[in-house]
Amino acid sequence: MSNLTNRERKIPSDHASGSVYRGTPYTDHAAGVLTLTDRYKSVDRQIKAGCDLFRVGERGEGLYSLIDGWVALYNLLDDGRRQILQFALPKSVLAFLPAHGGMMSYGAQALTDTVVGIVPHEDLGQLCRDNPGMGMQLAGLISQDRGLAYDHLSSIGRRSARERVTYLLLELFIRTRMRWPGHRIEEMHLPLTQEDIGDATGLTGVHVNRVLRDLRQDRIAEFHYRRLRILNPDKLIDVAGIDPHVALSWIGNNACDKESSQPQPSVTSTPNICCAVMPRAISRQREAHLP
Amino acid sequence: MSNLTNRERKIPSDHASGSVYRGTPYTDHAAGVLTLTDRYKSVDRQIKAGCDLFRVGERGEGLYSLIDGWVALYNLLDDGRRQILQFALPKSVLAFLPAHGGMMSYGAQALTDTVVGIVPHEDLGQLCRDNPGMGMQLAGLISQDRGLAYDHLSSIGRRSARERVTYLLLELFIRTRMRWPGHRIEEMHLPLTQEDIGDATGLTGVHVNRVLRDLRQDRIAEFHYRRLRILNPDKLIDVAGIDPHVALSWIGNNACDKESSQPQPSVTSTPNICCAVMPRAISRQREAHLP
DNA sequence: CGAATGCTTGAGCTTCATCAACTTCAGTGG
DNA sequence: CCACTGAAGTTGATGAAGCTCAAGCATTCG
Numbered sequence: 300m301s302n303l304t305n306r307e308r309k310i311p312s313d314h315a316s317g318s319v320y321r322g323t324p325y326t327d328h329a330a331g332v333l334t335l336t337d338r339y340k341s342v343d344r345q346i347k348a349g350c351d352l353f354r355v356g357e358r359g360e361g362l363y364s365l366i367d368g369w370v371a372l373y374n375l376l377d378d379g380r381r382q383i384l385q386f387a388l389p390k391s392v393l394a395f396l397p398a399h400g401g402m403m404s405y406g407a408q409a410l411t412d413t414v415v416g417i418v419p420h421e422d423l424g425q426l427c428r429d430n431p432g433m434g435m436q437l438a439g440l441i442s443q444d445r446g447l448a449y450d451h452l453s454s455i456g457r458r459s460a461r462e463r464v465t466y467l468l469l470e471l472f473i474r475t476r477m478r479w480p481g482h483r484i485e486e487m488h489l490p491l492t493q494e495d496i497g498d499a500t501g502l503t504g505v506h507v508n509r510v511l512r513d514l515r516q517d518r519i520a521e522f523h524y525r526r527l528r529i530l531n532p533d534k535l536i537d538v539a540g541i542d543p544h545v546a547l548s549w550i551g552n553n554a555c556d557k558e559s560s561q562p563q564p565s566v567t568s569t570p571n572i573c574c575a576v577m578p579r580a581i582s583r584q585r586e587a588h589l590p
Numbered sequence: 591m592s593n594l595t596n597r598e599r600k601i602p603s604d605h606a607s608g609s610v611y612r613g614t615p616y617t618d619h620a621a622g623v624l625t626l627t628d629r630y631k632s633v634d635r636q637i638k639a640g641c642d643l644f645r646v647g648e649r650g651e652g653l654y655s656l657i658d659g660w661v662a663l664y665n666l667l668d669d670g671r672r673q674i675l676q677f678a679l680p681k682s683v684l685a686f687l688p689a690h691g692g693m694m695s696y697g698a699q700a701l702t703d704t705v706v707g708i709v710p711h712e713d714l715g716q717l718c719r720d721n722p723g724m725g726m727q728l729a730g731l732i733s734q735d736r737g738l739a740y741d742h743l744s745s746i747g748r749r750s751a752r753e754r755v756t757y758l759l760l761e762l763f764i765r766t767r768m769r770w771p772g773h774r775i776e777e778m779h780l781p782l783t784q785e786d787i788g789d790a791t792g793l794t795g796v797h798v799n800r801v802l803r804d805l806r807q808d809r810i811a812e813f814h815y816r817r818l819r820i821l822n823p824d825k826l827i828d829v830a831g832i833d834p835h836v837a838l839s840w841i842g843n844n845a846c847d848k849e850s851s852q853p854q855p856s857v858t859s860t861p862n863i864c865c866a867v868m869p870r871a872i873s874r875q876r877e878a879h880l881p
Numbered sequence: 882c883g884a885a886t887g888c889t890t891g892a893g894c895t896t897c898a899t900c901a902a903c904t905t906c907a908g909t910g911g
Numbered sequence: 912c913c914a915c916t917g918a919a920g921t922t923g924a925t926g927a928a929g930c931t932c933a934a935g936c937a938t939t940c941g
Contacts, residue, residue, distance in 0.1 A: 374744040377831060382744040397730045404737050427726050434725015435718050439688045441732045446695050448739035453665040453673040455747045456792030501747030506897055540668060797929055
C-alpha cells in the first residue's frame with residue numbers, strides 16, 4: 300500500500316520494560332487514564348520488535364495506549380529521510396483519533412516487543428460519559444506530550460550536536476528512571492541504535508557516533524550497542540543544558556492534588572533534578588579524569 | 591524575577607485579525623471548546639504587540655484561549671537562543687494547566703495586539719461537569735497542536751533551509767487562509783520579522799534572508815517587511831515538500847460528524863491542497879520565468 | 882525628517898553531512 | 912565450539928550548508 304521502510308530488528312531480551320504494573324510513584328494523569336482505558340479497550344495487541352504498530356495515512360482505530368514495551372513515533376519524508384518524534388514508554392498514549400475517518404499523521408514502530416491497548420472510537424463516547432473527569436485527564440496527558448515535542452523542537456532547532464545527544468540521553472534516562480525507580484542505573488538498557496538517536500536528534504548516525512566517542516573520551520557517558528553508562532551525571536546535565544523545570548515536566552509534575560497556594564520557590568531557584576534522580580553513588584563513582 | 595528578553599515591537603495596524611467571529615467554515619473542535627470557554631472565562635485580557643502573555647516558570651492560571659491576534663509560543667535557552675514553537679492564531683488554546691501549581695513550560699509573546707480569554711483552574715472542573723464532551727474536544731484540540739509540533743520537528747530535523755522556510759510560509763498561508771476565507775491573498779500580512787522566521791525554523795535571520803532572496807529570484811514567493819506574496823503556489827508546494835495529509839490536518843480534518851465508513855481515497859491519492867486553498871487566479875497570475 | 886528597527890550583502894569560518902572502507906558484535910547453524 | 916552472516920559501530924577525507932561578524936541600506940513610525 301505504501302512504500303514505507305520497515306527495518307526489522309533483533310532486540311536483546313533483557314530490556315527494562317518488564318514490571319509495568321507497580322504503582323506509579325508520582326502523581327499524574329497516566330494512572331487514571333490508563334486504568335480506565337484498561338476497562339474499555341477491546342483487545343491487547345502484541346507487536347514484535349521492529350514492526351510498525353501503525354503507519355502514516357492509515358485509518359486510526361481510536362485511542363492507542365502503550366501497555367508494555369518501547370515505541371518510536373516517527374515521520375518519513377518522501378525521499379526516505381526519517382524523523383523520530385518521540386520515544387514512548389509504557390503508560391503513554393500513542394495516538395488519539397476521536398472520530399471515524401481520521402488518519403494517522405505519523406507512524407509508530409516497536410523498538411522492543413510491545414503490547415498495545417486500543418479503545419475503539421465507538422466506545423470513547425461511553426467511556427467519556429461514564430467518567431466525566433476522563434476527558435480532562437486525557438487532555439492533560441496529551442498536553443504533556445506536546446510539551447515534550449516542544450522541548451525537542453528547542454533542542455533540534457537551537458542546540459549543537461553534542462548538546463542534542465546528551466539532552467536525549469538524559470531525557471531517556473530520567474524518563475525510564477521515573478517509570479522503574481527500582482532499577483539500577485549504572486548501566487541501563489536503551490533499545491536504540493545510534494542511527495535511531497540520529498533520527499531523533501536531526502543528525503546522521505555517523506555524526507552521532509563521533510559525538511558519543513567524544514562523550515566517552517570526556518568520561519561523561521558511554522553508549523554502545525544499546526547500553527548506556529552514565530559516568531559523570533553532573534557534567535552530563537551541564538552539557539545537555541537542561542532546564543530543571545523541563546526535567547520536572549518529564550517526571551510529571553502536574554501536581555493534581557496540590558491545592559495549597561503557598562508560595563513555591565521562584566523561577567530562578569533550580570529544582571535539583573540531579574539529586575532527585577541520580578543516586579549519589581554514581582556521582583562519586585568516578586571522579587572524572589578531565590583534561 | 592527572570593532575565594527574559596522582551597523585544598518590543600511596533601506592528602502595523604492592518605493585520606488580518608479583525609473579524610474573528612464569523613462562523614468557522616470547517617468542522618473542528620475549536621468551535622465547541624471556544625464557545626464554551628467563552629461562557630466560563632473570567633475576563634478578557636488585552637495585550638499589546640510585543641509584550642509577553644506569560645513566561646516560562648510563571649504559575650499558570652488555567653486554560654488560555656486566544657480570542658484575537660497573533661501569538662508566538664517560544665522557548666529560551668540559557669544563553670539567549672530562542673526557539674519559536676508555534677504561531678498561534680485566534681481560536682487556539684495557548685496553554686492548558688489543569689491544576690494549581692503547574693508552571694508554564696514555555697513563553698507566549700504577542701505579535702500583534704491580542705485578546706486572551708482565561709478559564710481559571712477552579713472553573714475548569716465545573717465546565718467539565720456541565721459539558722461532558724468538553725474534555726474530549728479539548729483533548730482533540732491539544733492533540734492537533736501536538737501534530738503541528740511533530741510536523742515542525744520533521745521540518746527542522748530533516749529538511750534544508752530552503753525547504754524549512756517555504757514550509758513555514760506555506761503553513762502560515764494555509765492556516766490563515768482557513769481562518770479567514772474571505773481575505774484576498776495575493777499579498778497577505780504576516781506579522782513576523784525574518785528573525786522570527788529564523789527562530790521558528792532553527793536558522794539565523796541572516797540565512798533566512800538569503801533563502802528569501804533566492805525564493806524571490808526564483809519567482810516563487812516574496813516576503814518583505816511583514817508582507818508575503820506567493821508568486822508560484824505550485825512550485826512553493828513542491829519546494830516545501832508538503833505531504834497533503836499534513837496540510838489537511840492544519841485545516842482541521844478531524845471529521846467529527848463524518849460517521850460514514852465508505853472507503854475514502856487511499857493513502858497514495860493526494861488530496862489537492864493547492865486546489866482547495868489557492869485560487870486559480872494566482873496560479874495563472876504568473877507563468878514563472880524560470881531558468 | 883530623524884531615529885529605530887529591520888533588511889541586505891560579503892568574507893571567512895565552523896559544524897555537520899557524505900562517501901567509503903573497515904571493525905566489532907550478536908545471532909545462527911554447523 | 913567455531914565459522915559464518917548481517918547488522919551496527921568506527922574512522923578518515925572531503926565538501927557543502929549554514930553561522931558569525933561587520934558594514935551599509937531601506938522602511939516604518941513618531
